[in-house]
Amino acid sequence: MFRDITSVSRLNLPSNLVGLAFIIAISLACMGLFGLASFTAESRTREIGIRKTNGAGILSIMQLLLANYSKWVTVAIIVAMPLAYMVGSKFLARFYFHTPMPLWAFIAGPVVAYVIAISTVSWQSWKAASRNPVDAIRNE
Secondary structure (H helix, E strand, O other): OOOOHHHHHHHHHHHHHHHHHHHHHHHHHHHHHHHHHHHHHHHOHHHHHHHHHOOOOHHHHHHHHHHHHHHHHHHHHHHHHHHHHHHHHHHHHOOOOOOOOOHHHHHHHHHHHHHHHHHHHHHHHHHHHOOOHHHHHHHO
């Protein structure tokens, strides 16, 4: 009638491992994206400085830097959606009791990925856009 507490914790172990792997994967992706954004901002320092001296605002420079990343995230979402649907339907077809794939997962997944990518890149973009343009031009 009563279960042993160790048998309950063993049942949750695979889901805990999947959650931990998800957190590690998201963290690694954010670090890679942050490094790529910092490299891009650093390599375009002179361009950003010239744009700021010509009157560009912080938001327009952030849009310039974020446009490239949002384009690639959109392309990745367009490629991943049909692939995720095909793999998910093949996986669920193997079970005797079929369950429909939830539509919210196909909406929430790309939205979360887009928000994480834009928030990761926007910090570096804001940092690059708010720097003093004289320092950027003087160092070049």
